[in-house]
Amino acid sequence: xxxxxxxxxxIDAVYDAPGYLFRRMQQIAVSIFMEECKAFDLTPVxxxxxxxxxxxxxxxxxxLSAVIAFDRSTLGSVIERLQAKDYIERKPxxxxxxxxxLYLTKSGAAILREIIxxxxxxxxxxxxxxxxxxxxxxMGLLEQLVDLNNEASRVPLRAEDALEHLGKGG
Amino acid sequence: xxxxxxxxxxIDAVYDAPGYLFRRMQQIAVSIFMEECKAFDLTPVxxxxxxxxxxxxxxxxxxLSAVIAFDRSTLGSVIERLQAKDYIERKPxxxxxxxxxLYLTKSGAAILREIIxxxxxxxxxxxxxxxxxxxxxxMGLLEQLVDLNNEASRVPLRAEDALEHLGKGG
DNA sequence: CCTAGATCGTCAGTATACTGTCAATCAACA
DNA sequence: TGTTGATTGACAGTATACTGACGATCTAGG
Numbered sequence: 001x002x003x004x005x006x007x008x009x010x011i012d013a014v015y016d017a018p019g020y021l022f023r024r025m026q027q028i029a030v031s032i033f034m035e036e037c038k039a040f041d042l043t044p045v046x047x048x049x050x051x052x053x054x055x056x057x058x059x060x061x062x063x064l065s066a067v068i069a070f071d072r073s074t075l076g077s078v079i080e081r082l083q084a085k086d087y088i089e090r091k092p093x094x095x096x097x098x099x100x101x102l103y104l105t106k107s108g109a110a111i112l113r114e115i116i117x118x119x120x121x122x123x124x125x126x127x128x129x130x131x132x133x134x135x136x137x138x139m140g141l142l143e144q145l146v147d148l149n150n151e152a153s154r155v156p157l158r159a160e161d162a163l164e165h166l167g168k169g170g
Numbered sequence: 171x172x173x174x175x176x177x178x179x180x181i182d183a184v185y186d187a188p189g190y191l192f193r194r195m196q197q198i199a200v201s202i203f204m205e206e207c208k209a210f211d212l213t214p215v216x217x218x219x220x221x222x223x224x225x226x227x228x229x230x231x232x233x234l235s236a237v238i239a240f241d242r243s244t245l246g247s248v249i250e251r252l253q254a255k256d257y258i259e260r261k262p263x264x265x266x267x268x269x270x271x272l273y274l275t276k277s278g279a280a281i282l283r284e285i286i287x288x289x290x291x292x293x294x295x296x297x298x299x300x301x302x303x304x305x306x307x308x309m310g311l312l313e314q315l316v317d318l319n320n321e322a323s324r325v326p327l328r329a330e331d332a333l334e335h336l337g338k339g340g
Numbered sequence: 341c342c343t344a345g346a347t348c349g350t351c352a353g354t355a356t357a358c359t360g361t362c363a364a365t366c367a368a369c370a
Numbered sequence: 371t372g373t374t375g376a377t378t379g380a381c382a383g384t385a386t387a388c389t390g391a392c393g394a395t396c397t398a399g400g
Contacts, residue, residue: 027357027358030357030358031358034358060348060349061348061349062347062348062349072348072349073349073350073351076349076350076351096347096348097348098347098348098349099347099348099349100348100349
């Protein structure tokens, strides 16, 4: 394509935009996840929250939002729904009356074990149309890009390591 | 990685999942878009709808949803907001009382011209952390994947070509 | 002790997304 | 022509997302 003095407005201004592709791919990913996991009545977000609570028992909501990079406000209702389904429970923290500690219930631990094969099928299906080498290449580039753009997101990811010094000190 | 008899539940079950990376990247993309375009009070979805209406004057809502692959229900409120901002207008179709034809207003055409540089800055910023060759590689793979997964999404993309025979025949 | 600033969970408001449903309308066919 | 089936826009209900604000609470400094 020759360089153009001013951009002509075509529908390709949408189709070729990275942001549009990211949106489409996210919607496809959610669609596949829900299809594979429809027996479990669990959304991708709820699944991620359960995993994070499983690996960080007693975490509070704000730190949970940093660990999985989800919005703090949104997470409130996610937690509510998980609690309503009896997959998690909230206990007041004795040393800080503001926070509530999150724990998996027996039900929560059980459904997590059961849903994982379905989630893995879903994740595999998302990339299935690509050749194995291309899958690796795409995931590698995407991991890099997400990591390098971390601070550009509203809720930057703060991995476990970054939380060690915050609340677990005792 | 050696093959494991059963999957240990770690936080990497979230971080390494393609679906999680797609979600994060989408959120980062929206965040960058809104930052670059904050002077225009236009969301990514509203921008895409305006472009599509510009390139398909007189399109109806259902076909618009196919052209940009957005959910038909969601699009209803998007159109309402664009109309409230006086960027588009809806006219009843004389030959079919069910549908309403969508057109850009002068305001809509104007803001589209004005916002495009900001959108292009946003799109460039999303990929900026990668080397130019990697940007091309990532976009190429993602285009392939979205295209090959088209039917897996709730609202498959039906490009302009596929619409020619539907409503434009006169 | 007391106050200034930070943090926590929560809430209101807005904007996607998707499911399922509905009345109005149209198209096709007997 | 009359009925069946499909389509259109609209709506209700649920679930992310984000902004901005709030009271309750904690922490630091004086």
